Amino acid sequence: MLLILALMAFGCASKRTVTRVDPDQQIDLSGRWNDTDSRKVAQTMVQQFLNSPRYNEYANKIGRTPVIIVGYIQNKTSEHIDTDNYIKKFELEIFNSGTADLVESREFRERIREERADQQEFASPETAAKWGREFGADLMLFGTMTSETDVYQKEKVVNYITTLYLTDLESNLRVWYGQEEIKKFITN
Numbered sequence: 308m309l310l311i312l313a314l315m316a317f318g319c320a321s322k323r324t325v326t327r328v329d330p331d332q333q334i335d336l337s338g339r340w341n342d343t344d345s346r347k348v349a350q351t352m353v354q355q356f357l358n359s360p361r362y363n364e365y366a367n368k369i370g371r372t373p374v375i376i377v378g379y380i381q382n383k384t385s386e387h388i389d390t391d392n393y394i395k396k397f398e399l400e401i402f403n404s405g406t407a408d409l410v411e412s413r414e415f416r417e418r419i420r421e422e423r424a425d426q427q428e429f430a431s432p433e434t435a436a437k438w439g440r441e442f443g444a445d446l447m448l449f450g451t452m453t454s455e456t457d458v459y460q461k462e463k464v465v466n467y468i469t470t471l472y473l474t475d476l477e478s479n480l481r482v483w484y485g486q487e488e489i490k491k492f493i494t495n
Contacts, residue, residue: 319326338456338493340388340467348469348487356448356473356483365475366406366447367481374442375401375473377451384467385454397448410444440459446482448473461495469472 328334333343356362367375377397382388394412402409411419426435450471457464466488473483 335491338463338465338491339386340384340489344467344489345393345396348391349400350491352469352471352485352487353397353400353404355485355487356471357401357404357484361482362473369445372406372408373445374410375446375448376410376444377401377412377448380449380469380471381451383451383453385456386451390452393452401448408442409444416441446473446478447476463493464490466490466492 325413327440329344330342330382335341335343362373377394380390380394380397382390398409398412401407412415423436423438427438430436448471450469453468453470455466468486468488471484472481474481
């Protein structure tokens with residue numbers, strides 16, 4: 308009897324369905340920060356600084372395509388947000404822009420240096436990568452994410468604010484300073 312009940316309960320359980328969707332499709336399930344928000348902010352802010360008069364003046368002053376490193380974007384919101392993934396979206400936008408060059412992050416530079424060291428010992432001298440030929444970054448992009456929340460009864464508004472700075476590594480002068488906001492109205 309128990310076996311029959313267990314089979315009936317198992318048979319009555321709802322079945323999960325999975326549907327593939329376009330990665331660019333906006334889907335908001337919870338109202339929390341999501342992939343669409345990261346992508347939109349990265350696209351908007353990179354275009355803002357690449358098209359800013361100060362960035363273009365900086366590029367003209369150095370006489371070549373500026374080299375950028377994306378530093379840390381600190382999450383000061385109350386939500387868990389994968390800042391590594393968020394940073395990668397900025398790197399992708401910068402790289403694909405064609406108006407700035409991108410150097411690797413600290414983490415990847417260390418891995419590349421380890422490989423270069425291995426090549427000095429194990430690769431032929433003609434093909435081994437040489438030391439001292441890395442590009443130094445001219446500018447660093449970094450900043451913070453914050454959020455402001457207002458709740459009343461079954462309604463909630465969350466305003467996410469990303470503030471970024473593009474700073475000259477040699478002089479510490481800001482070349483660009485920007486903010487982008489995404490505001491979400493959530494009802495239950």
